[in-house]
Structures are given as structure tokens and as C-alpha cells.
Amino acid sequence: APLIRREDYVAPAFWIRTVDISFDLDPAKTLVISKMKVERNTAVPHGPLRLHGEELQLLRVLINGESVSFRQEGHELVIEAAPDADFTLEVRNTCAPEKNTALSGLYTSGGSFFTQCEAEGFRRITYFLDRPDVMAVYTVTLRADKTKYPVLLSNGNLADSGELDATRHFAVWHDPFPKPSYLFALVAGDLVAREQRITTRAGRDHLLQVFVRRGDLEKTEHAMNSLVASIVWDEARFKLPLDLERFMIVGVSDFNMGAMENKGLNIFNTSALLASPATATDADFARIEAIVAHEYFHNWTGNRVTCRDWFQLSLKEGLTVFRDQEFSMDMAAAPSARAVCRIQDVRQLRAMQFPEDSGAMAHPVRPDSYVEINNFYTATVYDKGSEVVRMYQTLVGRAGFEAGMKLYFERHDGQAVTCDDFAQAIADANPGSALATRLEAFKRWYSQAGTPHLKARGTYDATAQTYTLTLSQTNPPSPGQDSKLAQVIPVAMGLLSHEGQVLPLQLQGETEPAGTDRVLVLDQSAQSFVFVNVTADPVPSLLRGFSAPVLLDDGLTDAELLVLLKHDTDAFNRWEAGQRLSLNRILAAVRSGKPLVLDGAYIEAMRSLLRHPQLDSAFKELALTLPGEAYIAEQLEVIDPQAIHAAVDAAQNQLAHALRDDWVAAFEGNQVSGGYQPDPVQSGKRSLANLALAMLVLDAKRSGDTVWPGRAYQRFKDAGNMTDRLGALSALVNAHAELAEPALARFHQQFKDEALVVDKWFALQGRAAERDGKTFARVRQLLQHPDFSLKNPNRARSLIFSLCMFNPAAFHRTDAAGYVFWADQLLALDAINPQIAGRLARVMDRWTKLAEPYRSAAREAIVRVAAKAELSSDVREIIERALA
Ligand code: HT7
Ligand code: ZN
Numbered sequence: 001a002p003l004i005r006r007e008d009y010v011a012p013a014f015w016i017r018t019v020d021i022s023f024d025l026d027p028a029k030t031l032v033i034s035k036m037k038v039e040r041n042t043a044v045p046h047g048p049l050r051l052h053g054e055e056l057q058l059l060r061v062l063i064n065g066e067s068v069s070f071r072q073e074g075h076e077l078v079i080e081a082a083p084d085a086d087f088t089l090e091v092r093n094t095c096a097p098e099k100n101t102a103l104s105g106l107y108t109s110g111g112s113f114f115t116q117c118e119a120e121g122f123r124r125i126t127y128f129l130d131r132p133d134v135m136a137v138y139t140v141t142l143r144a145d146k147t148k149y150p151v152l153l154s155n156g157n158l159a160d161s162g163e164l165d166a167t168r169h170f171a172v173w174h175d176p177f178p179k180p181s182y183l184f185a186l187v188a189g190d191l192v193a194r195e196q197r198i199t200t201r202a203g204r205d206h207l208l209q210v211f212v213r214r215g216d217l218e219k220t221e222h223a224m225n226s227l228v229a230s231i232v233w234d235e236a237r238f239k240l241p242l243d244l245e246r247f248m249i250v251g252v253s254d255f256n257m258g259a260m261e262n263k264g265l266n267i268f269n270t271s272a273l274l275a276s277p278a279t280a281t282d283a284d285f286a287r288i289e290a291i292v293a294h295e296y297f298h299n300w301t302g303n304r305v306t307c308r309d310w311f312q313l314s315l316k317e318g319l320t321v322f323r324d325q326e327f328s329m330d331m332a333a334a335p336s337a338r339a340v341c342r343i344q345d346v347r348q349l350r351a352m353q354f355p356e357d358s359g360a361m362a363h364p365v366r367p368d369s370y371v372e373i374n375n376f377y378t379a380t381v382y383d384k385g386s387e388v389v390r391m392y393q394t395l396v397g398r399a400g401f402e403a404g405m406k407l408y409f410e411r412h413d414g415q416a417v418t419c420d421d422f423a424q425a426i427a428d429a430n431p432g433s434a435l436a437t438r439l440e441a442f443k444r445w446y447s448q449a450g451t452p453h454l455k456a457r458g459t460y461d462a463t464a465q466t467y468t469l470t471l472s473q474t475n476p477p478s479p480g481q482d483s484k485l486a487q488v489i490p491v492a493m494g495l496l497s498h499e500g501q502v503l504p505l506q507l508q509g510e511t512e513p514a515g516t517d518r519v520l521v522l523d524q525s526a527q528s529f530v531f532v533n534v535t536a537d538p539v540p541s542l543l544r545g546f547s548a549p550v551l552l553d554d555g556l557t558d559a560e561l562l563v564l565l566k567h568d569t570d571a572f573n574r575w576e577a578g579q580r581l582s583l584n585r586i587l588a589a590v591r592s593g594k595p596l597v598l599d600g601a602y603i604e605a606m607r608s609l610l611r612h613p614q615l616d617s618a619f620k621e622l623a624l625t626l627p628g629e630a631y632i633a634e635q636l637e638v639i640d641p642q643a644i645h646a647a648v649d650a651a652q653n654q655l656a657h658a659l660r661d662d663w664v665a666a667f668e669g670n671q672v673s674g675g676y677q678p679d680p681v682q683s684g685k686r687s688l689a690n691l692a693l694a695m696l697v698l699d700a701k702r703s704g705d706t707v708w709p710g711r712a713y714q715r716f717k718d719a720g721n722m723t724d725r726l727g728a729l730s731a732l733v734n735a736h737a738e739l740a741e742p743a744l745a746r747f748h749q750q751f752k753d754e755a756l757v758v759d760k761w762f763a764l765q766g767r768a769a770e771r772d773g774k775t776f777a778r779v780r781q782l783l784q785h786p787d788f789s790l791k792n793p794n795r796a797r798s799l800i801f802s803l804c805m806f807n808p809a810a811f812h813r814t815d816a817a818g819y820v821f822w823a824d825q826l827l828a829l830d831a832i833n834p835q836i837a838g839r840l841a842r843v844m845d846r847w848t849k850l851a852e853p854y855r856s857a858a859r860e861a862i863v864r865v866a867a868k869a870e871l872s873s874d875v876r877e878i879i880e881r882a883l884a
């Protein structure tokens with residue numbers, strides 16, 4: 001497959017203005033008839049009409065009702081003799097939904113029909129100009145058996161429906177908004193809906209529907225509530241209303257990602273939609289709220305204003321992730337709960353995006369080239385993209401950002417645009433701002449890959465009462481980018497005295513202090529900021545709220561970190577100080593090769609956190625959770641996954657032991673009474689109780705005590721909700737307690753008919769702490785389990801990805817068996833679903849940083865995969881980049 005370059009973008013040779021498309025739905029062979037109004041684009045050189053099409057059987061092509069000569073060139077249908085004047089084009093073809101295991105295009109799942117068209121799935125339905133800058137108005141006719149497929153859905157509004165004959169019926173849908181083909185969707189099946197009518201602020205009535213399989217209806221309440229909350233929030237915060245009479249969400253259990261924002265007809269992985277207290281955890285409830293919001297928010301950021309080309313993907317994804325993160329924070333409401341949201345988002349960024357940005361697949365937020373666009377739905381495009389949007393807001397302020405968004409929609413509603421257009425709108429709405437005066441330099445966030453390293457050093461002059469803070473940055477090379485320019489880095493900060501008092505901030509040249517919290521903007525490789533009237537040697541609190549996606553080296557001593565941990569007014573940096581204390585100890589152990597022994601000062605700091613009377617439980621749980629192994633690996637030149645794991649394991653065991661009585665108190669003090677609510681207070685208590693229980697069961701393993709494993713088993717059996725049940729089960733499984741086996745068996749027996757819970761059962765075992773190779777052996781055995789299948793992406797993820805991606809100690813083995821497992825599963829998966837296989841291939845992104853013997857063994861496994869002739873372009877691209 002060819003490399004596609006951003007710089008080669010040319011507008012299409014033709015526009016498609018309307019599409020009248022009909023489907024005779026049949027799982028084996030669906031007939032598609034598409035009638036399009038087409039215009040030549042006179043702004044580009046005269047050329048043939050080239051339509052995309054894949055895995056289709058072409059029946060006929062007519063222009064203005066007459067057959068026309070064409071040829072097929074690879075995946076293109078080429079018509080040389082397209083008229084200069086506007087014309088109608090009719091294409092008839094068939095496709096085979098039931099054979100479509102790639103889940104891109106039109107496919108069947110559980111006996112119903114679904115589509116997934118982003119990024120390039122529409123071309124697997126019919127021949128089309130399948131690119132996001134070609135926007136058309138669609139009218140869709142669906143014809144199908146009425147008993148098997150009583151529900152027929154597509155985008156927009158229902159225009160007509162009725163019987164065709166004794167067995168078949170039809171529905172006609174019309175979407176008045178021009179849209180790119182990637183937002184097309186249809187669903188046909190035996191589904192039921194939860195419905196709700198709402199009137200928006202503008203006084204318009206809307207019908208909201210959530211469609212699922214019979215039996216799942218009671219699990220849709222939370223999604224519906226989340227949808228209503230999203231609609232209300234977008235109107236309030238950004239003045240963006242719902243623009244369709246009907247807004248539908250449909251759940252499907254075979255789906256490649258979380259969900260898809262098709263205009264008016266969002267399609268969701270059931271894992272991102274269905275929740276009941278008995279089957280879903282607090283984390284699931286939060287994820288569903290965020291994804292429902294995310295897809296809904298795309299209606300404006302993505303659908304009304306879309307991307308000119310796929311290189312601009314972060315235009316919609318980064319912005320929409322930012323919007324869903326802001327929404328989740330606003331829903332959490334209380335300041336401490338907002339901070340918890342932020343911490344969780346940053347943990348996710350550090351666990352997934354930071355490693356991506358320093359590995360073989362490192363790419364800018366706006367990539368320069370790709371082979372397979374599906375490989376670029378990445379943490380960089382989504383999560384770093386969101387951080388870039390957050391920096392706009394930090395630089396222009398909240399009101400300035402809202403003004404920028406307003407201008408963006410005034411300028412670009414109905415258009416397919418670029419990240420430059422977005423940047424320009426935000427800057428133009430804020431003339432003279434810290435953004436507008438540095439716009440070109442700021443846009444390096446879109447073009448330069450890699451995580452900047454930010455260094456901060458301060459010196460205090462007691463006589464002059466000045467504090468000079470010197471900030472400097474380095475931007476390490478990444479594939480294809482050897483040297484880089486300085487980034488614009490907003491550094492939100494404050495100063496504290498060693499006693500924890502907040503100090504006023506007055507920069508040299510200013511006549512008075514400007515508050516106690518401000519944003520410094522670093523836009524050079526090094527800059528010094530001189531604060532005056534500083535009455536005491538300060539402790540700097542830098543990068544508050546994680547104001548830029550960088551790795552910070554602030555050189556703070558343990559004593560200074562302890563000041564921040566106790567007194568910082570910024571909850572994020574309070575948490576960060578605790579993480580840094582842990583990280584420093586773990587890194588010292590890994591670097592020295594000596595066993596980790598936690599010191600008294602650290603343990604006492606953790607104890608006072610755990611005992612703290614004011615801090616809330618969710619914050620305590622995050623503060624007492626050690627940094628992730630992927631983030632720890634990020635700090636090291638050479639990665640020895642076993643050494644990292646051993647250090648983390650030792651830290652965990654020592655914390656479990658040293659704080660035993662406090663864990664007991666935390667467990668007992670965080671029991672929730674009353675009915676289940678997935679709100680921040682209840683879920684915070686459950687998360688801390690679960691952490692405490694895990695620690696107690698772990699310590700019991702060491703001491704031989706049987707009380708806590710027994711209590712965990714009892715809690716597992718009696719739990720009133722999935723969060724508590726799974727928490728107790730994982731405590732047993734991760735500690736390799738004897739009661740883990742009967743608990744696992746009981747769990748499976750109890751939930752064997754709940755696919756999403758069976759996924760949890762596999763995932764728990766795939767992620768279980770490794771001990772003597774038992775976890776790895778268990779995973780291999782589970783491949784043979786009758787419930788396991790590579791065909792269902794959720795199931796494949798639950799076992800294979802859990803081990804290869806999220807369980808480094810079980811995966812990276814000195815005997816290379818983990819890598820052999822990876823290669824075998826990758827090749828098997830690639831023959832079924834290349835998109836999912838492409839994701840699994842990413843596990844080896846950072847093999848060159850591995851210590852021996854892992855490095856050589858990993859290389860061998862990658863080379864074995866590369867040698868296979870019939871790899872998908874998805875996997876081929878990742879593997880070739882890894883070996884480059
Ligand atoms: N915009 C959606 C992306 C998506 C997707 C991409 C490739 C293959 C399958 C997919 N399913 C959904 C999801 C989102 O970001 O909202
Ligand atoms: Zn999205």
C-alpha cells in the first residue's frame with residue numbers, strides 16, 4: 001500500500017452533492033443502488049472520475065441513465081468520460097455483510113446489520129468519493145425482512161416507511177445536513193429502544209432513543225441520562241444546540257472502537273453503552289458518560305465542521321476529547337472531584353501517549369504521512385490533541401476560548417477544514433493574547449512529535465528578595481524529525497514558603513503582585529523569570545493542573561516535595577508530589593539494581609495522606625497508587641520490565657505491610673451505605689476500600705494470615721454491585737490467594753450469560769500480577785476456553801491485549817514465550833480483523849529500548865511477523881516502522 005502524504009493534498013476532481021441510496025438487506029448478498037448528483041470541481045485540473053471501492057461486486061455504472069465505460073484499477077473505479085456538466089451517476093453493486101469480519105463497512109453482528117464507515121468504510125459498501133471533504137445530502141431507503149429486521153434506521157429523519165409484501169418492509173431516511181461519507185450509518189435488526197423526549201433551551205422538541213437487543217433495555221438508563229446531560233451542557237457551555245429532531249444511539253457487541261458519531265445515529269460498542277450496578281463498575285459508568293458525551297459533542301466538532309483530510313483528524317478528535325474531559329469535570333462538580341478527573345486523564349496520557357511519543361510510531365498531532373489511516377487513531381491524535389486544545393484555553397482564558405469557538409463555527413459551519421483554521425479562529429477572537437502573539441510557534445504542537453523535556457531551576461537571593469526561575473526545554477528527536485524548534489509551553493505555577501504558605505507573585509517590572517497563581521509562557525529554549533519581593537526561599541509548584549504535555553524535571557528535593565504534598569493549593573500538584581516521591585524511589589532501585597527499601601519519611605508521608613481527615617477518598621486512592629510501569633519505563637534509557645515490576649512490587653508489598661492498620665481503617669471507614677450511585681463520593685469510597693482490601697490481602701499472603709482473604713471472599717460473594725465484587729475478586733487473584741480459584745469459578749458461573757462481564761473475567765486473569773509464570777500459563781490455557789474468540793474485538797482485547805499491553809511482567813519473559821504468543825495471536829487476528837491486529841502490533845513499538853535478552857527476542861518475533869507475505873497494510877505499516 002502506498003504512503004499518503006499530507007503535503008500531496010489536492011481537492012477532489014468532482015463533488016457529490018446528493019446521494020439517493022437503497023439497500024436490499026441480505027446477510028449473504030446485499031444489493032446497493034446509489035444515485036448521485038455529481039459536479040466537476042473546476043478549481044482543479046480536468047481529470048477522470050475515480051471512485052473508491054473495496055470488496056464489492058460491481059453490477060453496473062450509468063451516467064445520466066446511460067451505461068458508461070469504466071475500468072477498475074486496484075481499489076478504484078475509473079471513468080474517463082465523465083461529462084463536464086453536472087450529471088447523475090448510478091452505481092449498482094453487492095457486498096457480503098456476513099463475511100465482513102473486519103467490521104468496517106456493512107456487517108452483521110448477532111443477526112442484525114450495522115455499519116462502520118470511519119475512516120474508509122463507506123467504500124466497502126459502494127463506490128464513492130470516500131474522503132471527508134466530499135459532503136453530500138443523503139436519502140437512504142432500507143428494504144429488509146420484517147420479522148428478522150423490524151427496526152430499520154439511518155441518519156436524519158424518518159421520511160417514509162411501510163410494507164413491501166408479506167415478508168418485507170421498507171424505511172426511507174433523509175438527513176438534511178450535508179455530510180462526508182464517513183458519517184453515514186445504517187442499522188437493521190430486532191432491537192428495542194428506550195425513549196425520551198426533551199425540549200431544549202431554544203424551545204425545540206427532540207426524540208432521544210437508545211436501541212439495544214431485547215433484554216438489555218434496563219442497562220440503558222445511565223446512557224440516556226448521560227445523553228441528556230451532554231445536550232444540556234453543550235448548550236450551556238458552548239451555546240451549541242442539538243440540530244436534529246431525532247437523536248439515536250444503537251448498541252452493538254462487535255465493534256472495533258468505543259463508539260462512532262454518525263450523524264443522528266451514533267453506534268456504540270455495548271461496552272461503552274450498557275451499565276447496571278450488578279454488571280458494570282464505577283469506571284464503566286464514568287467511561288459510558290464520557291463516551292456518550294464525546295460522540296454527542298462530535299455533532300458540532302466533527303460533523304457540522306468536519307476535517308478536510310484525515311491528517312486533520314485531531315481537529316475533531318483532540319477538540320472533542322477536550323470537550324468530553326471538560327464535561328466530565330463539570331459533572332463531577334466539586335473542586336476535589338474535578339482534580340480527580342484531571343489526574344485520571346493525565347495518568348492515561350502518561351501511560352499511553354508518552355510511550356507512543358518516544359517509540360517507533362511517534363508522530364505529530366497532525367501526522368505528515370500514513371499508509372493506513374486506521375493506525376492513526378492514536379493516543380497522540382486524541383489525548384495529546386486534547387492537551388493542545390487545553391493549552392489554547394490556558395493561553396486565552398476560558399471566556400477567550402469560548403469566543404474562539406464561536407468564531408470557529410461562524411466561519412466554518414458546513415465546511416471541511418484544517419487545524420490551521422481552528423488555530424486562526426481562536427487567535428483571531430483573542431487579538432493580542434499570549435496565543436495570538438505566538439501563533440506560528442504554538443502550531444509546532446501540531447507538527448513536532450515527541451514529548452518536550454522541561455527543566456526548571458530556581459535560585460533565591462535573600463538580600464534582594466528575588467527568586468529567579470529558569471525554565472529550559474529540550475525536544476528530543478523522533479522518527480523523521482532530527483532537530484526541533486522550541487515549543488510554546490504554558491507553565492501554570494505558584495510559589496509556597498517551606499512552611500506551606502502561599503506567596504504573592506510579582507514579576508520584575510510589575511508594580512504589584514498579580515495573584516498567587518499564574519501562567520508563565522516559555523517560548524524559547526531557555527528563559528528566566530525574576531520574581532521580586534519574595535520574602536522567603538520558596539518552593540515552586542510548577543505545571544499546575546498539568547498545564548502542558550511535557551516531562552518536567554524541577555529538581556525538587558524530597559523535603560520540597562513533601563511541602564507540596566502537604567500544602568499545595570493545586571490538588572493536581574499535590575498528587576504529583578506524591579507520585580514523584582514514589583517515582584524517585586522506584587527509579588533509584590531500578591537504576592542501582594538494588595532491592596527497594598522504603599524509608600520511614602516516605603512511609604509516614606503516605607500514612608498521613610491515608611489518614612488525612614479532609615482529603616477525600618478518591619484523591620487518597622490516586623495518591624496511594626504507585627506510578628504505572630509504562631510511565632516509569634518512560635524515565636529510563638534502557639527498559640528492563642522485570643526490574644521495574646520487581647521495584648513496584650516491592651514498594652507495594654512494603655506499603656501494604658507498613659500501613660496495615662491504616663488500610664484496615666481505610667477499608668472499614670469507606671463502606672458505602674444506601675443504594676448504589678455511580679457518583680464521585682460513592683465511587684471514591686469504593687475505590688479506596690478496594691485498594692485497601694487489595695493491600696490487606698497482599699499482606700496476608702506474606703504473613704500467612706487467612707482473615708483478610710476470607711473477608712475478601714465473603715465480600716466478593718455478597719457484593720451488591722460489580723465494583724465491590726470485582727474489587728474483591730481482583731484482590732484475591734492479584735495476591736494469588738488460594739480463594740482466587742473458587743472465586744473465579746463462581747464468578748464465571750454467575751455471569752456466563754453476560755458477555756461484558758465475561759470480558760471482565762478474561763481481562764482480570766490477563767492482567768493478574770505475575771508470579772512464577774502462572775499468569776502467562778493461565779492466559780495460554782484460556783485461549784482454549786469455549787467462551788474465548790478472536791472474532792469479537794472485546795473478547796480478543798480482554799485476554800490478548802490484557803496480557804501483551806497491560807501486563808508487562810507477564811509478557812516480557814526471559815524465555816521469549818510472551819513474544820511468540822504475541823506473534824501467533826497477531827497473525828491469527830490479522831486474517832480476521834486487520835484494524836484490531838494493527839493495534840496489537842503496537843505492543844512492540846518500543847522494543848529497541850528493551851534491555852537484553854528481551855530486545856533480541858522481541859526483534860526475532862517482529863521479524864517473523866514481517867516475513868509473512870500476506871500481512872494486512874495495517875499490520876505491515878506498524879511492523880515496518882518498528883524495524884526501521
Ligand atoms: N470517530 C470515531 C472513530 C472510530 C473509528 C475509527 C476507525 C475504525 C473504527 C472506528 N470506530 C470509531 C470514534 C470517536 O472518536 O468518537
Ligand atoms: Zn471522537
